[in-house]
Amino acid sequence: MKRFVAIQICALLLVSGALGGMVAFTPVYDEVRSGIVLVLCLSCLKLEPKTNAEFTFFTADNRTHAKFVLDNLSKGPVFLHYSGDACAGCDVMYPVIKDLFDVEFGKQDMFSTIATFESTPIPYIYVNIHHTTNELRDAQVIYDKDYVGGIPMFTVVTLGYDNGDVKPKYTTLYGTLTTYGCDTDAERLVFLQQLLHQSIEMYEQNKAGYQP
Amino acid sequence: MKLQRKRLLSQIILFFSANLGYPGYPGLKTGFCYPFFYCQACPAATSACPLRSLEQSVDKGSFTWRLFLFPLLIIGFLGILTGRAVCAWACPIGLLQRGTGRVARKVKKTPLAKKLGAHKAEKYFRYTKYILLISLVFVTSYLIGFIFTDICPVGFLTGTIPVLLLNPGKFVPNFFFPFAFVIFVLFIILIFIIERGWCRYFCPVGALLGPFNKISFYHISVKTDRCKHCNVCSYNCPMGIDVPNMHRDPECILCGKCVNTCPEELITFEKTGWQ
Numbered sequence: 001m002k003r004f005v006a007i008q009i010c011a012l013l014l015v016s017g018a019l020g021g022m023v024a025f026t027p028v029y030d031e032v033r034s035g036i037v038l039v040l041c042l043s044c045l046k047l048e049p050k051t052n053a054e055f056t057f058f059t060a061d062n063r064t065h066a067k068f069v070l071d072n073l074s075k076g077p078v079f080l081h082y083s084g085d086a087c088a089g090c091d092v093m094y095p096v097i098k099d100l101f102d103v104e105f106g107k108q109d110m111f112s113t114i115a116t117f118e119s120t121p122i123p124y125i126y127v128n129i130h131h132t133t134n135e136l137r138d139a140q141v142i143y144d145k146d147y148v149g150g151i152p153m154f155t156v157v158t159l160g161y162d163n164g165d166v167k168p169k170y171t172t173l174y175g176t177l178t179t180y181g182c183d184t185d186a187e188r189l190v191f192l193q194q195l196l197h198q199s200i201e202m203y204e205q206n207k208a209g210y211q212p
Numbered sequence: 213m214k215l216q217r218k219r220l221l222s223q224i225i226l227f228f229s230a231n232l233g234y235p236g237y238p239g240l241k242t243g244f245c246y247p248f249f250y251c252q253a254c255p256a257a258t259s260a261c262p263l264r265s266l267e268q269s270v271d272k273g274s275f276t277w278r279l280f281l282f283p284l285l286i287i288g289f290l291g292i293l294t295g296r297a298v299c300a301w302a303c304p305i306g307l308l309q310r311g312t313g314r315v316a317r318k319v320k321k322t323p324l325a326k327k328l329g330a331h332k333a334e335k336y337f338r339y340t341k342y343i344l345l346i347s348l349v350f351v352t353s354y355l356i357g358f359i360f361t362d363i364c365p366v367g368f369l370t371g372t373i374p375v376l377l378l379n380p381g382k383f384v385p386n387f388f389f390p391f392a393f394v395i396f397v398l399f400i401i402l403i404f405i406i407e408r409g410w411c412r413y414f415c416p417v418g419a420l421l422g423p424f425n426k427i428s429f430y431h432i433s434v435k436t437d438r439c440k441h442c443n444v445c446s447y448n449c450p451m452g453i454d455v456p457n458m459h460r461d462p463e464c465i466l467c468g469k470c471v472n473t474c475p476e477e478l479i480t481f482e483k484t485g486w487q
Binding site for chain 1: 233241242243244245252253257258259260261264265267268271272274276278279281282285286288289292293353357358359361362364367368371372375376381382383384385386387388389392427428429484
């Protein structure tokens with residue numbers, strides 16, 4: 001009996017010590033909060049959001065644009081790709097984006113590059129919310145224009161003219177793009193190509209007046 | 213206060229505690245995992261589903277030790293203290309099944325249910341939850357990226373349906389929706405025809421908690437030497453356990469119904485090591 005109680009106490013001390021240590025000395029609490037609780041996997045939710053792909057000047061809750069986006073915007077329209085682990089929708093979109101920019105990277109990598117599309121440089125930033133920095137992860141809510149709070153999510157930030165000023169203008173797409181009429185990878189690719197084409201046109205029209 | 217009323221109160225309080233995350237009311241979104249089955253996709257959820265964290269830890273051949281260990285340690289901590297009592301005293305799905313239990317107890321009296329319940333294969337069918345845990349939470353997540361969460365009936369009930377109701381017209385079903393819907397309907401039928409049917413046969417979180425009954429401080433003890441084998445305890449057990457012959461059974465959820473119903477008061481809660 002005494003031996004059994006000793007085993008129980010040892011097990012409890014081991015587990016509680018390990019749990020306390022993990023919370024105190026590793027980022028697991030923040031990882032779970034920001035990567036699982038605050039940002040949902042849309043395919044796990046079994047739903048696709050019905051949103052439009054129109055460009056807007058207004059960020060979610062009028063937050064200021066992310067610094068890394070503004071820094072890259074002087075090079076060309078910025079493409080943000082939010083993805084995550086154990087997300088079927090992210091897995092569907094991952095190869096489409098790789099084809100779109102002809103790039104190669106691991107799903108859990110932190111990856112960014114200056115891709116080229118129609119001879120225009122496109123700063124492409126891939127963010128796996130479960131393997132990234134706080135700055136990149138936190139930017140997701142800035143561009144979550146329809147307050148979906150889910151992944152996969154794609155944002156294109158370009159330039160637009162607004163009452164005498166040239167400002168960042170962006171649009172955000174969600175899920176596997178089925179609500180935009182894309183059911184196959186080829187249709188998704190064409191849709192994103194058209195969106196990029198439109199964002200490049202807007203960028204070219206306004207870049208002369210842009211002051212970072 | 214009577215034991216079953218205390219349990220109901222505990223279930224209600226913990227149900228509300230699990231739902232303090234609705235934005236602004238009070239918007240408490242923590243980085244903990246629930247020690248029971250509840251979906252973080254629920255608009256009011258305060259914490260993460262432990263299964264989701266485990267699935268992510270082994271996504272497509274990868275291994276993230278923190279996401280793997282964290283839910284197991286939370287479940288392990290409560291498991292060592294109270295065994296599977298979380299299922300009876302805290303889990304919102306347990307509370308739901310408490311509501312459907314009245315119908316299930318009536319069904320239990322039918323001859324067919326009696327025959328099936330007494331079938332020798334029934335006890336083997338309880339291993340389904342362990343198979344689900346290993347296969348859909350770990351193996352398919354690791355090998356092909358297909359996860360239990362994609363078709364989870366609890367997620368459908370506590371995540372998908374509330375999101376659809378709170379955002380009418382904002383979402384449309386995706387590829388997994390029809391499959392999850394069928395499983396959800398079967399889940400509803402199950403909990404109406406078998407008392408605690410989900411906990412008995414299918415709950416992967418119950419499969420994680422169950423083995424801790426073997427070493428938990430809190431457990432149910434039966435004084436078998438004085439037992440008259442009237443089987444009132446077994447008949448009232450919502451998990452369908454042969455109570456007089458159980459010893460730290462992984463199926464026992466420590467609901468205390470056997471404690472209440474034993475006419476000889478031979479069944480008690482024990483607190484090993486705390487006397």
